[in-house]
Amino acid sequence: MINFQTAPERYQHWKLEVNGPVATLSMDVQEDQTLAEGYKLKLNSYDLGVDIELADAVQRLRFEHPDVAVVVITSLKPRIFCAGANIYMLGSSSHAFKVNFCKFTNETRCAIEDDSRHSGRRYIAALNGTASGGGYELAIACDEIYLVDDGNSAVSLPEVPLLGVLPGTGGLTRLVDKRKVRRDRADVFSTLAEGLKGKRAQEWGLIDGYFPTSKFAGGIDSRVAQLVSAQSANPSGIKLNPLEIESTSGSRHYKYIRVTLHREQRYADLTMLGPDGPQPTTVEQVQELGDAYWPLQAYRELDDALLHLRVNEPEIGLVCLRTEGRVESVLSVDQFLAANRDHWLEREIIVHMARVLRRLDLTAKSFFAIVEPNSCFAGNLLELLLASDRSYMLMDDQNSVAVSDLNTGALPMSNGLTRLQSRFLAEPDKTDEVFQKQRFNTEEAEEIGLITFAPDDLDWEDEIRVAIEERTSLSPDALTGMEASLRFAGPETLDTKIYGRLTAWQNWIFQRPNAVGPEGALTNYGKPTQAHFDYKRT
């Protein structure tokens, strides 16, 4: 079982140092500390375990070190920044694991960019040696990239020429869409195993600058100093404590999340509990409550539950989402958060909720929202319902669906739209109507289009049961492709391109004999034999 919880004192592959406004995150992968057998993490190559630590570090910087203005990502290994995802790990992983691994590393890259965008921290990739494959992809997730000019170090995306697969964490899309590298140059670069060094790499827009070895540290320091002086925040952070999880073979319970697994039937129930008891009413009280504050704790738990289901429960194809609690309590938390979103901690809490909800949108499982009496699909929790592939609401339910200010744009999908805008693409006025009315019983929710089905008491159990049985009988691959297509109507962004388009291509290529067959390039990597391709173009 893969555990997504960690903390800096337990990191094996990264060192996180914070000096006033500057954090340094140094990669020093321990080659024997792998998540599975059969490979060594040489040359700062990584597996999922390394990336779980990176994701944790980025998350902690936001909550525990809000005073940090600049994050330098570098390596403690001489002449190598990072060699990317470990090839032997990829070669020995199942298809589903490979795809989930790439998705999580992509989400970590997007989390870095989310931090730059929303919290203004600048990420500097200080490439003290070669950055290849996922190593360079990590660099292009940063705001600025500086490479040592030692006659040897280069940036490269060697996946196509060496492995017969694509750069797997958004590299191609970030190349032409984020850094806007000219497409013919991107073509040359992405087919050049050895990559490009200092001067040409800068000319082509692959890096922002380069320094000779003797001036590298100084060059980075002076760029950091420039960036720090432009920033000015210095609040103090809160501690992210370990989540408490009670796990049995059939369940996984957190404080606010209960997961029940029906493995035989290949579905899970996931119930999210609303806030209980009195909630803080000032930013100072929230700061004091820290990570025990409901919207932070509940969404950290949801995040962990989703990752657990993705990676450790691959046969669970459907998740029934339920909520329990008082609508008023959820709405009042949302009201407080919306009113205080200019304060650093409330902002971080909101953008964290947004990230977790996007993780849900991007999870390759079906989601049904089940609205019963005592539900509280209100405000931020309404997003669970809107993120679901469909929803069922018991006809007699009283007013357990409601909107708050957080539904107006604070929790956007990867395509930049709110989930209400996505839902009402054909009738944008409906969104206004929803906010005018605010709160809905079953008939009203069905009438305005917030829910899919509203069975009455007599049909309820049968209808849910049949819906679950039908869904879990369908081809899981076809469902994954269908959901990825239907969930993201409307505009596309860098993120949706990465998850929708690039991931799909990679899924395909990861299955092809030319990559993973007995004579495929991925299979043959590092062996004396050469890959053999079926050259038919598809």
Added chain:
Amino acid sequence: MINFQTAPERYQHWKLEVNGPVATLSMDVQEDQTLAEGYKLKLNSYDLGVDIELADAVQRLRFEHPDVAVVVITSLKPRIFCAGANIYMLGSSSHAFKVNFCKFTNETRCAIEDDSRHSGRRYIAALNGTASGGGYELAIACDEIYLVDDGNSAVSLPEVPLLGVLPGTGGLTRLVDKRKVRRDRADVFSTLAEGLKGKRAQEWGLIDGYFPTSKFAGGIDSRVAQLVSAQSANPSGIKLNPLEIESTSGSRHYKYIRVTLHREQRYADLTMLGPDGPQPTTVEQVQELGDAYWPLQAYRELDDALLHLRVNEPEIGLVCLRTEGRVESVLSVDQFLAANRDHWLEREIIVHMARVLRRLDLTAKSFFAIVEPNSCFAGNLLELLLASDRSYMLMDDQNSVAVSDLNTGALPMSNGLTRLQSRFLAEPDKTDEVFQKQRFNTEEAEEIGLITFAPDDLDWEDEIRVAIEERTSLSPDALTGMEASLRFAGPETLDTKIYGRLTAWQNWIFQRPNAVGPEGALTNYGKPTQAHFDYKRT
């Protein structure tokens, strides 16, 4: 060998009737007239041969019947409009063929939409019976959909529940992006094998109306009459004559296109000749010249050559694009077309060129543009260079690269940008600079960024040879995914979503054991045995 050339008098599966401003295109698939062995085209199901006729009919309507204002697409079979792509054909086709088949049918759907958009013709899908799968996808490519309400006829996308694959010709994307069907309803509809009938189908936005059997013909007629009265053009058309093609085992020659196949080395040279001799200078002369006019004939030939290479030469992975002729001649054709683009025939010629160039963008082969003395990469032919994955221009070349008015927006990519805009995403001002300077020798073209490499005379042959060898040695699958990612930076549209995102998912699903394995749903369709799935979600 599959032949993409046909004409109405040779149609086996469609009838095209033109009555003044109304054309009726009736599907009547002959079940034994298949393109390959091993399946029968029952229930108006189709194979590539059926779609080649449809593509031809749409093309001819534009050039031969510009006076047609409304096109009704219907079926001559009782109670069935169209059952979609033939499942046994899919089940017995190679992966590469399935993908190429889906791509061509998508391009035909997009050609219908292109006609609506640019030429104002209205397409009415008159569903006189059930439209399922690709049958309904054909319907949603039309502007309006009317279904007979006979208690039985339905619209459906049964691919996910019945076959374990996705609707393959843009159905899912058109559902939520074009018709903006609510995503939870799209989810229900796409998992419901039997589909939806009249009233509910209309409520959910799947169709625009329905009529009982006795009023169906009348209902369609009166809607057609409304639409016709809103239109007013009545020019007379030109005839599209068969292309003359000289084909040997190693070459394929047209009047303006020469293809030389280097099968051992897995690449082809494709040379496009510029206009020769005096060109027409009035719209009347063009009308008289008809399909022999260079920009129409040369691009019809290019279109056929691309389709031929895609389907009949799957192992050719790289196409070296060359041009031969006088830059001035190309520019003067462009100048004439741009000046007369309000005339119907010049407009049709321009949007046809645009469609063929998009076919090139969407072809899963690498393209290198090779610019040598006597090249004429000018105006519309410059688009060939800009569409290429990279370009090589001989250092001593004199001024064979130039822009015309057609490069400013008349020939857009699927993403809505011009190829110059796509190229200079990072530096949009460069586009203006290019139009100020107009014409470029090698040094100037390299300096401004129009070409990738400019080897000198000494290195030229070696550099081209090595580039070809390197390219054709790479994994064809990785190249397909890489090129699809790098060619379409910037915004996404319905078209790019269909080709980039949906196609990639379908490519993946088409390879999965759950679809095509011995117990897969596609393999098992129609057999007494049931499909068995590996339920791991990916």
